[in-house]
Structures are given as structure tokens and as C-alpha cells.
Amino acid sequence: MSVPESRRQLSVPVATVEVVDDSLDAAFIHARGLTKRFGEFTAVDGIDVDVARGEAFGFLGPNGAGKSSTMRMIGCVSPPTEGTLRILGMDPGADGPAIRARLGVVPQQDTLDTELSVRENLLIYGRYFGMSRAAVRAKTDELLDFVQLTDRAKDKVEPLSGGMKRRLTIARSLINDPDILLLDEPTTGLDPQARHSLWDRLFRLKQRGVTLVLTTHYMDEAEQLCDRLVVMDKGRFAAEGSPRELIATYSTREVLELRFGPDEDNNVYADKVEGLVDRVEVLPDRLLLYTDDGDGTTAAVYQRGLLPVSTLVRRSTLEDVFLRLTGRTLVD
Amino acid sequence: MQPDTTAVLRQRHVPGSLDRVGASFGFWAFQYRRTWRGTVVSSVLTPVLFLAAMGIGLGTLVDDGGRLDGAYLLFLAPGLLAATAMQTAGFESMYPVMGAIKWVRTYHAMLATPLGVSDILLGHLLWVVFRVTSSAAIYLAVIALFGAVASPMALLALPAATLCGMAYAAPIFAFSSGYEKPSGFAALERFVIVPMFLFSGTFFPVSQLPDVLQPVAYATPLWHGVELCRALVAGTQTLADALLHIGYLSLWIVAGVTAAMFFFRRRLESTG
């Protein structure tokens, strides 16, 4: 099977393609019953995924939810234990190299070549894709500029800051003009400024029509970048939708956070606010009241004679969706 | 009732100088508990293998040649004792020292305690003394098992080997703390340690070297260590010769420690 042919198939309108199952070709990524087991442990438990061209798709879940295992299967570096998987219309088992030629991968931990300089990292990586030296050089200059590392081009990788290394990894993943960009927790461990700078770069890519698939356990990241996401827990999908849909379905408009003293038993207060709202979550350090009118609920709490140390009314987030679906918090 | 704060301050124990050096030594000893098994295996096997192959196997050819006075094994064994002391000292004084300054930053952690720069340096050197002495002791025992010891004076070859080792450890400490890149170690190993191992009278008498190179060999600390060990193991050491060798090796130690102290202060005190 040759690459140019499949590219052509994908670029023609779906209606004219002589393929029976059109969902298979319409989707850049298509998985049914995708399963990954390591011995007794099931990391990914029969998930169905379809990611369309140009979409920004996210896996949201805590550590150990099976996100990275899923990403490695999509990246064709981990054979599925069960289920079907088609990437760009091809089978990872048979066409691994051809698929990987069209993917860009940003792994969870930086795998930059520490023995090479910033620029050489991009040069040699492009060569792995079979690009000519001249083509790689031109692309390298363009990408260094894109991730604002031109003035560090000759430096070794080691002394770069965490944010710079991450940006370099992203530049590296773009060297082959990928059709799909896979980002495994792209901003974990970065300071807020570096995260925003990275999100800015990713947003530009999204606008250019690059298909983004990312995992994250940060709800703000998912909200910023994803058109559609799945909430993943224990190898399965707990819910699916756009960030707004998920919040509308599984949470309320606003959340009231109540903090009592450090030695107080929050369960006691949970009983005392009963009836004020439909849903109350008890966390070790605070109480969450799900409501459509935060200020009104706050007033009601005081009317009951309760005196919290602090109150906070905020918008519902994906964190709340996750708490609702799994009973656990995303970041522990 | 206000407690007397100065009394409280005075109550705090401030470790004395010996305690501080001991604490620095203790750190390395504690770390060694994880790796000692591997080093014991190689400290025993290396001398056994070398003495069997070179001393006995190759020794057969040398003895047949008849151009060396006495058996080759007796010539080689004490030479290897001194050379191994040099290699152990070199090994312990390169990466561990650079690592403690640069990567693991052990020395910096120690500086945050009552330990001072000189306590850190002396404690670590003391640890190298222990490592060199213990591996030389094993070597000496193996030599005895090979029947290559001629006199009870051989027991003195142990401190002699330690002295020889430290004549390398101290300057290498200075190198490791003064030079900032690990690439220097490969060069030090290849162009200093290995040539000395091969040409300082360990395997053949220095008189075999071309005339111009002989003074170079005599200037190496290893040659003095080898001569000292060889005469002690054979039981032929004279006091005058011994004092000359000991004096020369001590000179290297004093110079090395002085230089190391300078670089330790520069690296640890200025950059924090």
C-alpha cells in the first residue's frame, strides 16, 4: 500500500469514495473495542473513538486512566491487545511506518536527543522521516522561529528551561508537516507562563487545520484547546462531548465552595446544608454546592446560621464534571 | 517567665572538627553500603586474573627468555599492587567528586550543615584512603596466596600502596574540582593513568625504555610506589631508598591537597 494513494482517498469528498463503511474513511482515527492489557492489568478497556479531520480531540482523566496507553496505540508504537484501529485509513500493524510518517508526536516526557544541539535535534529528526537535507534545513529554520527558539539554535538541549524543551519537542513533532498531532500531557510540569505560551502555539496550529489529539488532566487546558473530549477513567470513557456540553449535562452553572475550619468535619456541614441544592460534594478541605445561583445559595447558607471561614462562587468546570462522573478529583 | 534565650542557644551541640570530618567520611561510607558487593567481587577477581594470566602464563615465557633476574611473578605482583592502588584512587576521585559538586550536589548539601569546605574535602579524601587500603589489602592477600611474598616486610607494602594511591587521589581531586567538564576524565584516564600503568615499571624494568623516556618514568609517583612495594614484598627495602620514595609521594599528596583545597573553596564558596 502506498502513501500517496491513501492521501488521495482522504482528500476527495466522502460521497465519491467507493468504500462501504464511510465512517472508516471519514475519520482520521477510528477505533472500535480498542483494548490494551499488560498481563492481568487492563489499561484500556474496549473504547470506541472517532476523530475527524481538523478536529481537536481530548482525553481528560487522572493519572493511570489509560490515556497514555491509548496515545501509544494511536502512535503505532504499541500494538492493541484487542479491537480494531485505523489511523488515516490504514492498519497500524501492517502500515506502522507509513502511518508514523504522517503523525507528529509530543510524548509525555521529553525525549529530546541530549547529545545534539537544539537545531540538530530538528535536523536529524526530519531525516528519520526520509526528508532531504535541504528540505529539513528550511523546515527547521521555520519551526525554530515558530517556537521562538531561533536564538538558542546552537545550544545544547540540557540547559534549556522546561518550557523551552517542550516547545522544541513541539517543533520536532511538526517537522514532517503531520496530518495528526498527538500531544500527551503537553503542559504538565510547566509554570503558568510557559503553559500559556504553549497553548498559544497549539491554538495557531489548530487554526491552520492540524488535527490535534491530546491528553490532559488539566481541565483548563481541555477547555482551551478541545472541540470535543472524552472523560476517561479506569480505561473506559465516562462521558463524551464538547466542554460546554459536558458541563451543561453533568454540572450546574455555578459552584459554591465553602471552607470551614481545618479541624471541622465537613460531613457534619454536608448534613446541615441538605435541601439547599440538589448536589453536594464533600472534599477533605472544602464543601462544593452545585447551584445555578451561587449568590442566592450563599445567602441561604448564612440564613441557616452556618459561618464558613470562606465562601467562593465560581463557574462550573470540567473538574466538576469529572467529580460527578467518577467521585474523584482529577489532580491529587 | 521568659526563658533565657542565650542559654538555649548555648545548649545546642556544635560538632568539633574531628566530628565534622567524620561526618563527611560517614556519608561516603553510608553510600558504599549499597555498592560494596560489586566492588568486592572485582577487587578479588581482578588480581587473581591478572596474576594468573600475566604472572604465571606470560611469566612462563619471560622466565624461559631468561633476561630478568628472578621469577616474573615476583617482579609483577608488587608492581600491580601499586598500580591498582593508583587506579582505585583515580576511580574514586573523578566522577564522585565532580558529581558531588555538579550533579548530585552532595557537597552543597553538606555545606548547609555545620560542615566546612575543609571538613568536606578531608572527609572525602579519608574515604578514598579507606577504599584504596581495603582493596590493596585484598590484593596483598591474593599475592600471598600466589606464593609471591618473600618477607614479613611485605605487610608494610600495604601503607606504601595507600601512599601511592593518595599521591594520585589528591591531585585528581584538584583536577575534578577545578575542571568543569567530565570529558577531561577520558583524557586523564587514557593519557595519564593508562600510560603510567603500562610504562612506570609495573610490567618491565624502566631500564627497557628508551633513554630519553626513563627520567619521565622516574618522575611518576607510580614508579616510586612500585619500587617501594616491590622491595618491601621482596624484603630488600633499605631505609634510605624508602625515605626517598615516601618523601616524593608525600610531596604529591601535600601539593594535591593544597590545590584541591583552593579549587574546592572556589567552586563551593563563590557559587554557593
Add this chain to the structure above:
Amino acid sequence: MTTTLRPGSGSETLLARIVPLPGTSARRASLMVERNALVYRRSWVIIVSGFFEPFFYLLSIGIGLGALVGTVSLDGRMIEYTAFVAPALLASSAMNGAVYDSTFNIFFKLKYAKTYDAILSTPMSPGDVAAGEITWALIRGLIYSTTFLAVMLALGLVGSPWAVLVLPAAVLIGFGFAAVGMAATTYMPGWQDFEFVQLCILPMFLFATTFYPLATYPSALQAVVVCTPLYHAVELIRSLTTGLVDGTVVIHIGYLVVMGLIGLRVAGRRLEKLLLT
């Protein structure tokens, strides 16, 4: 089966035809060599300095100690001790270089730098990586062998036209040891296991007829020595430089070829298992 990135862009090597590593192409494997050359372009001093160790041994044991030995008897002929030791040092330096490259270097990239994880998310396959790394080790070994052979020629230690075959023989030795070293590395959980590598290398270096003829040993020990791979490597090179070539050369070559092919096969499979899970 050879999977290629673009039609006609990958060619099957002879090696690939003998040992079918899944999805290996010579062109992609050569990119691994390109990467290593890029790394060492800056630190070429390290490569150059690697030549000096066997050279120093030649001067010390071969010439310095050799003067005390005189001549040794080999296959009934008396030859200078220096000419006896020199080919053995060439063979053992080919072994040392290959083992160092395929154990320490590969372990670092495999476990710490995660270099291969990044490479495998491109069209490169584990077979490409294994073949590329071994090829690099061979190129590096070839540089050392060539310079050492030149030194031997200059010192008049080459006594036969058979010596033209020393370089291919040294590459074969490098291949055998690099492949086995790489396979062994894939089984190593931590740095402390390199003590074990040392424990294999040092006795071979000392006992595999490097410094004295096989006849020096009692016959029981001779049988053990003959089983070691370095023995075959040393004897192969020695017979070429001394001109004492006979039928046993075929055994030496066969031993090293089989060892290399088994190592390569195991290394490719293990890398695939380790990296693609």
C-alpha cells in the same frame, strides 16, 4: 519482509536477507549512523583518543616486555613476541570497542535518554535502530583497526600478504561482539549489571591467547579457552598477519558469523519487545 517509507526508497541488504529483521531498510538504518556521526562531529577527540590504548599496550607489553621474552613458538615456527602480541591487541581492541559501543552507549540511550522512543515515533523501526547502531560500531571499529594495522606495518610487524584481509576480519569481530553486546544490553535492568560485562571481557582479554600461545595451558584449560569468542578473533587476525593460514580459519570465521547473527536476531526482537509495548 521489508516495509519501506516510499516505494523503492529502501533496499534490502544482504544482512536483511539472511536475518529477516521485521521492517528493516538499509536506508533508514543509515540514518542512525548519520545521527551518531552528527554527535561525534563535535567530540571527535574521544574517537581519536580511543586509538591510543591498544597502541600503548603494544609499546608496553609488545615491545617493552617483549624484549624480555624474545621469541615464541607458533605452529613450530619461532616468531618475535611483538609480532605475536600485536594482532591479538588488534583483535581485542575490536572486541572492546564493539562491546563498549553496544552496551554502555546503547543502555544510556535505551533507558535514560529515551533516544529510541523518539526515533520510533517516526517511520524508523526497531530493526532499523539495531542495524544502524551496529553499523556505527563497525565503522568506528574499522577506523581503529586501520590505524593500528598501519602502525603494525610501520613497525615491521606484518609478515604476510594475507594481512590485506585483516580489516574485513576486524569488522567481522566487531559485528560478532556488537550484536551479542546489544542483545545482552536489552536484558540489563541497571548499571550494576555492567560489572558482569567487565567480568566477561577481562578474563577473555587476559586468557584468550592474547599474551601467550595456547600450548602454555594444560590441555583441560585449552579446551575452555578454545570455546571463547575472543580466542577465535585473536587466532583469525594472528594467522593473517603472520601468514600461518590453514583450515582452522574457516572455523574462526564461522564462529564469529554465527555469534553475530544470533546476537542481531535477539537484539532486534528484544528491542521491539522493549520499545513497542
